[in-house]
Amino acid sequence: MPIFYPDILQQGTAARPFEYGDKEVMLYAVGIGMGANPLDERELSFVYENGLKVVPTAVTVLADSVMRGVSAAVPDGLRFSTWDMFKMLHGEQKVEIHKPLPAQGAFTFSDQIIGAFDKGPDKGAIILSESKWFDAAGDVAVTLTTTRFARGDGGFGGPADGAPKPHPTPTRAPDMSLDIVTRPDQAVIYRLNGDRNPLHVDQAFARKGGFDQPILHGLCTYGITCRAVMQGMLDYDSESIASHQVRFSSPVYPGETVTVDMWRDGKEIAFEARIKARDLYVIRNGLTRLR
Incomplete structure (x- = not known):
């Protein structure tokens, strides 16, 4: 299951439209435990369609209808990279919300691999992918950056350094x-x-x-x-x-x-x-x- 560098940096999915409604927004909030006490009006606003608010991290699932089942590809003449999914770990996740999210909406979604770092045959690889949501005006509304550790796929000859550094944790007692x-x-x-x-x-x-x-x-x-x-x-x-x-x-x-x-x-x-x-x-x- 080889990784081909730098071809992998051209690997991604074509843009596809999707939409979500209040049901998906509320189901996500319930899925992370919100709304257990219906008398808590602050949490109720995330699980009730009257004045519904969106949990920002819901963007990790709201485009699920197009994220799953979409095949990645590379331009003609480039080699397609694969890796051992049984040795793959979800290492890091980041979402950026460029505009406040509506309770229901229609967007276009695309996904692209933006980085592949070779930690060696015994340590594996780090693969970064970036997904973007575009609104009707063509502006980027959401960016999701996912870091995966491909433990069985090191040694492909890519750069060893350059992956994003984790944010340091303060040394003082928590606020x-x-x-x-x-x-x-x-x-x-x-x-x-x-x-x-x-x-x-x-x-x-x-x-x-x-x-x-x-x-x-x-x-x-x-x-x-x-x-x-x-x-x-x-x-x-x-x-x-x-x-x-x-x-x-x-x-x-x-x-x-x-x-x-x-x-x-x-x-x-x-x-x-x-x-x-x-x-x-x-x-x-x-x-x-x-x-």
């Missing part, structure tokens, strides 16, 4: 720590957003993957950290978030309590997430930038 309790059926709900990998619901499949039980989607944990930042630092002002990024460290099991530690410096909120019961960090080097 705030917030506990988010996940539901035992959190993954069952979240998978309805589109990611139906059996790793998240099938116990036998999870055991084959080396886990005692099904694990929570990494992007669900990602959304939970955004929820924590909105709740703890922004009084649920979702439109003030310009970007949200994390480095994935370890999986969460549905039913666990995720503790999100946060540090605010002006328009930057650094954060990390951990599971106290297992003395384990699940998110590192998190950063939310505000408008």
Whole structure:
């Protein structure tokens, strides 16, 4: 499964239109645990069509109808790169919201590989892809940057350095720590957003993957950290978030309590997430930038 460099930097998908409605927006919010208390009017605004708000990290699933099933390609004359999906890890995720998101909308989506870094035959490769949403005027509304670790595909001859550096975590005590309790059926709900990998619901499949039980989607944990930042630092002002990024460290099991530690410096909120019961960090080097 070779990676061909620099051909891989021309690999991507053609632009395709998509749309989403309030149902998808609300389902995402419920999937990351919002709306459990219908009397909490601040969270109700993310799960009720009357004055509906959009969680910024919902952009990771709202284009799911075109993200899944779209085949990448390269221009004629270039070699198409592949990698071992069984050894692929979702390493980092960043979303940039250039314009506040409507509760329903129509956009055009495209995806492009923008970086491939060779860490060596024994260490694998780092692959960066960038997805963009374009609005009706042709302006970029959303940018998603995904970093994947292809553990079995190093040694292809690309550059070793140049991948984005993680945001440093402050050394002082957190300005705030917030506990988010996940539901035992959190993954069952979240998978309805589109990611139906059996790793998240099938116990036998999870055991084959080396886990005692099904694990929570990494992007669900990602959304939970955004929820924590909105709740703890922004009084649920979702439109003030310009970007949200994390480095994935370890999986969460549905039913666990995720503790999100946060540090605010002006328009930057650094954060990390951990599971106290297992003395384990699940998110590192998190950063939310505000408008």
